[in-house]
Amino acid sequence: MATIAAARARSRPAFDRLRCGLGHLMVYVLLIVGLSMTLMPFLWMILSSLKTATEILRVPPTFWPDNPTLANYLTILNDPKLPLLRFYGNSLFVAVTNVLITLFTSSLIGFLFAKYQFHGKRVLFGWFLLTMMIPGQMTMIPGYLILAKVGLLNSLWGLIVFSALDAFGIFLMRQFIESLPNELLDAARIDGASEWQLYWRIVLPQLGPPLATLGILTFMHNWNAYLWPMVVITKIERRTLPIILTWYNSQHSTQPNLTMAATVMIVMPILIVYFFFQRWVVRGFTMSGLKC
Amino acid sequence: MSTLTVGRAKKRGGLWVSQRRFILSVTIPMILYSGVGLFTIGWALVLAFFDYSPGRAGGPILGLGGSNPFVGLKHFANMIDGVSREATQFRISLRNTLIFALAVLPLNLAITLPLAALIESVDRRLKTAFRAIYFLPVITSSVGVAMMWGYLYDPQRGLFNAVIRLFGGTPVAWLSDPRAQFLGVSVAMWAVIGAYLWQDFGYNLVIFIAALQGIPQEFKDAALIDGANPRQVFRKITIPLLRPTLLFVCVMTMLSSFQVFDIIQVMTNGNPNNQTRVLVLDIYDNAFRYQRMGWAAAVSLVLVVIVMLVTIVQMRLLRTEWEY
Numbered sequence: 001m002a003t004i005a006a007a008r009a010r011s012r013p014a015f016d017r018l019r020c021g022l023g024h025l026m027v028y029v030l031l032i033v034g035l036s037m038t039l040m041p042f043l044w045m046i047l048s049s050l051k052t053a054t055e056i057l058r059v060p061p062t063f064w065p066d067n068p069t070l071a072n073y074l075t076i077l078n079d080p081k082l083p084l085l086r087f088y089g090n091s092l093f094v095a096v097t098n099v100l101i102t103l104f105t106s107s108l109i110g111f112l113f114a115k116y117q118f119h120g121k122r123v124l125f126g127w128f129l130l131t132m133m134i135p136g137q138m139t140m141i142p143g144y145l146i147l148a149k150v151g152l153l154n155s156l157w158g159l160i161v162f163s164a165l166d167a168f169g170i171f172l173m174r175q176f177i178e179s180l181p182n183e184l185l186d187a188a189r190i191d192g193a194s195e196w197q198l199y200w201r202i203v204l205p206q207l208g209p210p211l212a213t214l215g216i217l218t219f220m221h222n223w224n225a226y227l228w229p230m231v232v233i234t235k236i237e238r239r240t241l242p243i244i245l246t247w248y249n250s251q252h253s254t255q256p257n258l259t260m261a262a263t264v265m266i267v268m269p270i271l272i273v274y275f276f277f278q279r280w281v282v283r284g285f286t287m288s289g290l291k292c
Numbered sequence: 293m294s295t296l297t298v299g300r301a302k303k304r305g306g307l308w309v310s311q312r313r314f315i316l317s318v319t320i321p322m323i324l325y326s327g328v329g330l331f332t333i334g335w336a337l338v339l340a341f342f343d344y345s346p347g348r349a350g351g352p353i354l355g356l357g358g359s360n361p362f363v364g365l366k367h368f369a370n371m372i373d374g375v376s377r378e379a380t381q382f383r384i385s386l387r388n389t390l391i392f393a394l395a396v397l398p399l400n401l402a403i404t405l406p407l408a409a410l411i412e413s414v415d416r417r418l419k420t421a422f423r424a425i426y427f428l429p430v431i432t433s434s435v436g437v438a439m440m441w442g443y444l445y446d447p448q449r450g451l452f453n454a455v456i457r458l459f460g461g462t463p464v465a466w467l468s469d470p471r472a473q474f475l476g477v478s479v480a481m482w483a484v485i486g487a488y489l490w491q492d493f494g495y496n497l498v499i500f501i502a503a504l505q506g507i508p509q510e511f512k513d514a515a516l517i518d519g520a521n522p523r524q525v526f527r528k529i530t531i532p533l534l535r536p537t538l539l540f541v542c543v544m545t546m547l548s549s550f551q552v553f554d555i556i557q558v559m560t561n562g563n564p565n566n567q568t569r570v571l572v573l574d575i576y577d578n579a580f581r582y583q584r585m586g587w588a589a590a591v592s593l594v595l596v597v598i599v600m601l602v603t604i605v606q607m608r609l610l611r612t613e614w615e616y
Contacts, residue, residue: 027414028414030410031414031422034407034426035425038428038429038490038494039425039428040451041429041440041441041444042428042440044440044451045439045440056449057449058449059448060454060457060458061449061450061451063451063454108318109318109322112315112319116311116314116315118315118319124319124322124323134333134596135551135595135599137572137575137592137595137596138333138336138589138593138595139332139333139336140575140592141336141339141575141579141585141588141592142331142332142335142336142339143332144579144580145335145354145585146328146332148346164325165322165326165329194310194314195311195313195314220431223433224431224432224433224434224435226434226435226553227553227554231576231580242433242434242435242554243435245435245436246439246558249439256443256446256449259439259443263436263439266433266435267433267436270431270433271428271431271432274428278424281427281431282423282424282427282498285427285495285498285499286498
């Protein structure tokens with residue numbers, strides 16, 4: 001240990017140390033520059049949403065609003081053509097339902113692949129991961145045709161039926177469940193528990209962390225989804241938030257104060273969720289290779 | 293004690309039967325469900341060889357045949373040297389998608405790798421804070437990002453042109469000037485690349501930070517004892533050990549930039565003059581706006597093949613033979 005410390009010290013004589021101090025300063029300067037570039041678009045959005053209808057039209061634009069006002073938000077909330085609560089409800093319904101289904105299927109199938117031996121297990125695992133690795137743009141067209149056939153176009157269930165199995169979720173759960181001791185399961189079996197009871201009573205309660213991670217990722221993915229909802233839903237009252245945002249934008253493209261306020265209202269919920277679950281979210285993304 | 297006796301009273305065979313029943317009750321629905329997935333993939337493949345439009349009645353099986361005739365490889369031949377509008381649009385989209393992906397990957401790495409090294413070198417609590425904030429754009433909905441950036445780029449009232457005017461430059465019509473170019477690529481394309489990079493860099497950043505943390509300190513210490521300076525340590529130890537991560541990041545970044553849609557559809561919808569039209573946008577427009585689903589299925593097949601090729605090539609190029 002002493003040699004290591006000595007080696008570290010040797011690599012920095014007095015002159016070097018001064019340079020190192022400046023280097024440290026540079027590091028922070030660069031990080032803060034990066035930080036402000038990351039935050040600037042958010043700030044610009046929020047500031048613009050607080051400007052009045054006349055101020056927003058000024059050229060060149062002001063940066064800080066002269067008289068910050070919440071009027072734009074009130075306009076949006078009171079717009080009879082824009083029942084926002086319903087759209088929040090639609091988005092929430094789709095996201096929460098998909099989260100519940102994904103958590104259930106991922107943990108159950110992960111349990112199966114982690115703790116049971118049966119013929120064709122590896123083939124099954126490989127085959128069915130393969131079917132899920134095909135990019136969504138390819139299955140989008142037949143998916144639409146199927147929904148049209150079974151009458152699920154313009155139904156929120158159309159945004160749910162195809163996402164019941166999640167390859168990443170199954171991987172994650174299998175990995176986690178493999179680390180649970182077999183003795184625990186055998187002990188419960190000796191006590192007369194059925195295999196389903198093992199799942200509900202023994203396995204599921206141990207899965208807190210991976211369930212939280214997977215749940216948050218699935219929620220965000222669905223909350224932000226744009227292409228597939230746009231394909232499936234055309235009726236205004238069934239739309240989810242991202243589609244309603246672009247629609248609102250096309251109606252008010254000359255009033256950025258309103259569209260920016262609408263963007264804030266649609267972006268904010270997920271940022272609040274993120275604020276509380278930051279650690280889980282980042283960890284989940286690091287593990288996944290899945291993108292929103 | 294009583295439960296234990298009950299358990300013992302069950303025969304071994306009984307336990308096996310109940311396990312098998314459980315396995316079947318999970319696998320059968322699963323196989324059926326992923327069978328639907330396989331059917332969908334097969335259908336997409338078949339559609340690429342038909343001139344299919346959902347508006348026409350067509351034949352008895354999936355509406356194929358009849359007024360939706362089988363055309364063989366005609367779509368693909370068209371893509372190569374057709375003169376129709378959809379054929380030229382396809383070639384433009386393909387070219388734009390390649391430009392987009394080839395610009396995004398190096399720019400992304402040039403931002404994220406140094407930034408990750410910087411963040412890794414600061415105090416632990418600050419590190420968490422930095423990482424959390426840099427990650428914000430990743431979780432923001434891409435439609436929201438497109439709205440924010442569309443307004444930043446606004447020619448009259450946007451922030452960018454305000455800054456340009458402040459320094460006495462000429463304002464730029466970022467998203468709508470078909471003649472504006474930079475390095476041979478249209479300014480509109482650079483503009484959407486900028487927005488995409490901003491949204492996406494945090495993802496690679498956290499992966500690099502995690503990978504840097506995973507490199508054992510002993511390796512660096514050993515090199516220091518042998519007299520290496522910090523820069524040599526970074527070049528000779530850190531970078532080679534990051535290779536698996538680098539591979540993963542390159543593949544993921546390429547894949548997702550080949551599939552870019554949301555930001556471009558909202559910000560430019562492929563304009564000006566198709567200069568930002570990309571493949572997924574082309575697929576979407578053909579399938580759901582012009583009802584040319586056969587053609588769109590053929591384009592999506594091309595996209596899937598490209599995506600797979602890119603993955604394989606990058607795996608080969610960046611493969612490592614050892615682990616630590």
